[in-house]
Amino acid sequence: MPSNSKLAFAWLFITLVFIGALGYQLTVRNQSPIETNILALLPENRQDPIAQEAFDQVANSMSDKVIFLIGGQDKQVLLAASEQLSTELATVGLFSKVTGRISQNVQQAWGELYFPKRFQLLTPEQQARLQHTPELQNQQVLQALYNPFSGVTGNELRSDPFLLFRDFLSQLTKQSGNFQLTDGFLTTDYQGKDYILITADLSDSAYSLSLQRQLPALTTLENSIRQQYNVDVLHTGVIFYAAHGTESAKSEISTIGLGSLLGVIVLLLAVYRSPLPIALALLSISCGLLSAFVLTVAIFGKVHLFSLVFGASLIGVSIDYAFHFLTDRLAAGKTWNAQQGLQHIFAAITLGLITSLIGYLGMLIAPFPGLQQLSLFSAIGLTAAYATVVCWYPILARKPSQQRNALPFMHTMTAWLNLWQKPVIRVAFPSIIFIVALMGMYHADYNDDIRQLQALPSDLKQQEATIKSITGVSSSQQMLLVKAADEQDLLNQLQQVTQQLDTYQQQGALGGYQSISQYLPSEKTQRDNFALVKQLYQQQGDALTQQLKLNAPVAFEQTFTPLTIDDFLASPVADPLRFMWLGKLQGMQSAIIMLSDVHQPKIIQQFATQHLNISYLNKADEVSLLFGEYRVRVTELLIGATLAIWALLTWRYGMKKGILLILPPVIAGCVGIAVTTITGVPLNLFNLLALILILGIGIDYTLFFAEQDHAIDDNAEGNSESVSTQSTFLAISLSAATTLLSFGLLALSATQAIHSFGITVLTGIIVAWLLAPLSMSVQSMSVHDKQTNNTRHNEANE
Template sequence: MKAWGLTLAWLSLLVSALVVVFILKQPTLNNDILALLPKSEPRLQQVEEHFFAANKQQLSFSFRGENAVKAYDNLEQWLASKHIEPRFKLPEISQLAAFYGQYAGHLVSEEYKQAIGDANRFQQYYFSQLSKVADPFVSSTINQDPSLATAGFLSEAMAHMQQFELQDGRININYQGDEYLMLFVQSADNAFSINQSIALSNEIVAYIAELESRYPDTQIRYAGALFHTAANAQQAKFEMTLFGSVSLLALIVMVVWVFRSINALWLAYVTVISAAIGGTIALICIFSQIHVLTMVFAVTLIGIAIDYAFHGMLDLTEQPQGFSQGLKLALLLSLLTTTLGYASLFFSPVQLLSQVGVFVVAGLVTAWLCTRILLPYWQTGLTINTAAHQLANMLSGYLKRLTHYRVALSMLMLVLLSAFALLKPPVINDDVKLLNASPADLMQNEALHMSLLGKDNGQIMILFADNAQQLLVQQEALKATIRGLNGRVLMLSDLVPSKQLQQQNYAQMHSAQQAMSVVSQMTGMPVELSTPMLDLNAALNSPLAPLIANQVISNNTLTASWFMVTGVNKTELMDLTNAYPDLIVYDKVAMISEGLSHYSNSLLVTLAIAMTFALLLFSVKFGFKTACKQTLVLVLTTAAVLLLCSALQSQLSIFNLLGCLLILALAIDYLVFYQVNNLSPSNVLAISLSAASSMWVFGMLAVSKTPAIFSFGLTVLVGLVCIYIFAPLSIALPKNKEK
């Protein structure tokens, strides 16, 4: 009864702590794939949040076929009923004309500048403009500015912006001989909650399927972060449930087969659930948002936490007075080495890995406490069945015979691994796309929409400045350089010229008396140039705002603007960044991949440091000669894992290296248990059960559709097989047992 009371009190304490922490912190479950990416440096992060945060809620749809217009209108109306409105609401030309007309004489197009210098040429130009009776720019501005300078400026600005045609308010694009309609909408801010994102995505996809059945000759494609996050969330939830359930089932089968006892099954359950609750408490305390993929990786805790229960229960079946000193030492060393391995994830640039590190470290500490405190009270109810005894003796004998060939096996492995490394050197790929598990058709939709918008070969650039006017001046100089390279670019300064340029325009208009007299003669109206100049603040508080608000940020800390350049190769763009120190090429994928590459290099260094630390630890505890053997096992295991995974996957990623870090921690565990308790049948059985449970758990991850999880699971699975074979080679058996 005491054992039951203490165990229930332990579980009650953990559950109470979890409830308290949950109420106080109120965490949310996040499934936004973009939230996994490393954060940029503070200045760039502020710019990203201002410029691109809204893209998370943007959805895009393309329509092609005979009934594209009907499908477009039906979907737009249906989305509006869901409070999902069009993202782009362009101002009326009359509104723009009224706004720009206030600054007549300061806003002049390039064509107008060329004509104004010669009276005869200007007369021809002006007459041709007046004859365009249907031109909305002329008709809407002539009353405010009879010189038609504003009309020319507005016409030129809109021509630069118009990358596609508008037909009855719908965006029309001709691409590879086909006509497409495009619809851009903005979903609600709360659409990325775990349940609403999935529900909204499923509703939209179902309605699109209904439209395609209604209009079979029309194809509708959809894209947007919402669909990616929903797909990843559904896959993660499925894998989390499947992997967790199958792993628990496998552990139940193993425990029941070995111990044939409800008590043993209960203790295994208590150990695993204690680890899960302890890890969850730590996660909630440290992170306000927990990513759903964290829970998929965290399933691996089951395979590690159960190790403590296996070793503890098997040791108690042979010790009349609680745990042996050897097991106590091995458990402590195992906890220290494994937690150190996972603690290295705390500093990962990928928040997913940081969360996994916190969850597993806290879970392992809780599992260790559970094993040390609770298991001794259940000693009387623990026994091993005969079949498990026979298996333990058989495995022990096999591993003892294996140690006779340790030198030959070690040399053979060194030769094979060296030859393999020379013939097929491993290649590390740090592409951030490995985080993505989105369906192929969704990726194809994204690629199509990028091509339709002409952004598949464009490059985003960001220009920083001390203030708004300096930004506009630099943009005007940069724009001239880019267009001199036959590139195309639309900048903020196309719509809001700098005051420096406006002053030049005003001076040129003021000095062109003959041209202005032509205006007066033809219209009978005097030409009056306005005094005030257009500035950025005025533009941001005008009908022009929807066109520019998302292109510029200007506050007390920084001023910056982004734009996209097409038609210029990357080498020339990099030359531009050298010529303009405040200009950067913004390639988020490349930036994150570069960050992951640096982290991959640091992981390799961490692996080397960990092996050095293990060598020192083993030398102090077991002697230098034994430590060298154990370190050789670690080196062979790590090399074998990387080479085999490289062959199976064709390339390695940061997740393979993270898997190696875990394998290193587990390998040190096995080496410690072998060195402390040798190849005794109970120790071999405990390690075999631990290895089998871990292989099962990580083997499940190796069938994941998420590339990152697959790489991690495959690495640990291969590593467990290798370390199970190599670890016994480091044991120094008595000479009479080696004969």
């Protein structure tokens, strides 16, 4: 048994524990370990915990809603289609509540809530009229009575002689959107068609994988309604975007993961021509992915699909160390000694792990949970792959490989390495690449928009835009958070804010808004309204009695009882509005005002900053701003990591050699940024994270060449049994190829941020591989020539 048997058993025990933990996470836990909610990637509000809690409540409430619109030109057919759709939606299993035809109880709820309080509810126009020209209200009543379409009844006139309540209800209807009630359904017309609105509440989170799997049944139902009634069926809701994101991520994981895996297998077969290297490589990959998944779930609770898309790329990196071990084994032939082989590469792969971890773990500074998961996932996986090589490979690969006359691609590698002996190549080639890269970087443009994280399908965006045009209701998550010490103070503040918003709306800075205060005045306003109405009855009651020739005089005999927030929230009227009243958060009564079509956000922001208890919430802009801030921080980190790695290399190899080692990955990073810029893709935080990976991975290539110089110093005669430049270059080439297969495939992603990340890594790794021989000294090259000539001489003698 080899001397590292204790390490092998220890790593076997740890791996078995991870396998058991994986089984628990996948089967025993009550929830899936996969996170699909895009909001889980975002950082919390840094300044205001109330704002973060408010955003979470509103986002959760809005994400659980689904809107359907059924459109057609035949109203009767449209009503029948809507009736059937609303009935069958309840049987799909997706929804806990479907609102199609509005019941009589819900229709009566408006009257039941507001009618008893009608003497204290006025529109702003009525308030102004009663304050300044109350006699005009009499004319309003006369005009309504003589209008044959007004529908004024004797009962209404007796209960509300000045017809104030009907105008108040009319205003509420306008605030609720473009709809009117027809045969129990909310209907509207748009571009020559009638549309009926149906809303539904999901039975679980929009990001629930089990719920998303039921969407095909919903699609089937919609198609059936379209064909049967020849109507349009539109829908919008977070669940459709979430499902698209989930499927895109799964597809990209399959493309990247399986593509990398197949590429690795093909490379292994082409180079090693043996099943053992394939089994060992797959073992490294499996241990890396297993360890990364289990520990990430244990630490974060879940693994986000976004992290797994990047984590799938780990396949191409986690077997770099395996390549060096297996290539040394291939080169040694019958003289192979597993322990000596591990000893030969141990310093290089350990330094490579350290420098790669500097690159991966550098992403932990970003405040985005998704990036932190990616960082941890990759670092754990790479460490596990390293442990697999060190602990198990000397045991599992004790036997020598089949004897080969020469390594694969030896003549091509020899020709390339020979070029690097020429001083003009060593100076001119890197310099030209660097200058061209700087020219490309000069035109670099940054775009920190968080929306790049999610690829939105055009058909869903088109449906959402159409529904917004028809309904007049926006799904924007721009809002104002208003806080106060108590409920009445909060209602007063909401009214004051809405007055300012009315001004902004008239100025064109804002398209519209929705607030609880539009449906529930504060107690102070209700008292003021009550006083105005009482004064109206006292001043104009006799005149109205005479004008209408009423049998009983118009008199005011009401007492004031406020309509409270509890009354409002308990009514079905509040169902679509209840989410805006947040209640007590962090000791403060809080509510939000939803904004739509914010054309001049700076004006709204400035207004909010002038008031202590008002906050402007726009999560996308907030996180985009953070993206920009952390892009600067990551740039600083990148510079610091480069200097730290250079210091480490200088300590081991000397200053001149340290510069030659650090130059290839630095130039490669510049090329990656330049090419990404030239392709027209805006740069963002992810491109800088790509530079950290290029630095961490690219430095491995130069490190392994540098270790050859150390080996030559220890073996002045250049014995090929201890020094194998060809095997090193072959291992580096295989590592670069698998890295390109993994990270390079990210360039195929439909998500712009991931796509640009992939382009940067793809081009950067290619250049890092091309320039890696720069780290070899001319002395090492000469020894390499001697080895090559001896090999060819031996082949000729044979």
